Amino acid sequence: MNTYFPELALARKALASQPFSIYLGARLTAFGDGAATLELDVREELRQQNGFVHGGVLSYAADNALTFAAGTVAGPGVLTAGYTIDYLRPAQGAVLRAHAQVVRPGRTRVVCRCDLFVLDSDGNQTLCAIAQGTIAVTGTALPVSG
Secondary structure, X not given: OOOOOOOHXXXXXXXXXXXXXHHHOXXXXXXXXXXXXXXXXXXXXXXXXXXXXXXXXXXXXXXXXXXXXXXXXXXXXXXXXXXXXXXXXXXXXXXXXXXXXXXXXXXXXXXXXEEEEEEOOOOOEEEEEEEEEEEEEOOOOOOOOO
């Protein structure tokens, strides 16, 4: 694993302290060794007018997955400094999966990449967006309640 956030359980506790993540039903399914995977079930209220997963939901998933991936190498004191996202195709499916990995760890900034997939009811995944982000290392973790 890693030195800073050695347990998936601790990362899940941090995610559970985010009210918006709770509302979306987000869950961490993998965490460690420079990578993190976040998933959420696609519900009707997360879709836009054409029936696709709203771009803001994909953006949320990328942002959080990027930051959690950075946390595996930099510790819990990290904040998103900025990211870009490219939507490749409409997101239609049962589950949204955001898999992020560290591209370059640094002392004050960590660069990460995130691939976003939608999974159908059979578990087949389709790439729908990609993101790249820069995560600032603050060195100070915010308290996690609970």
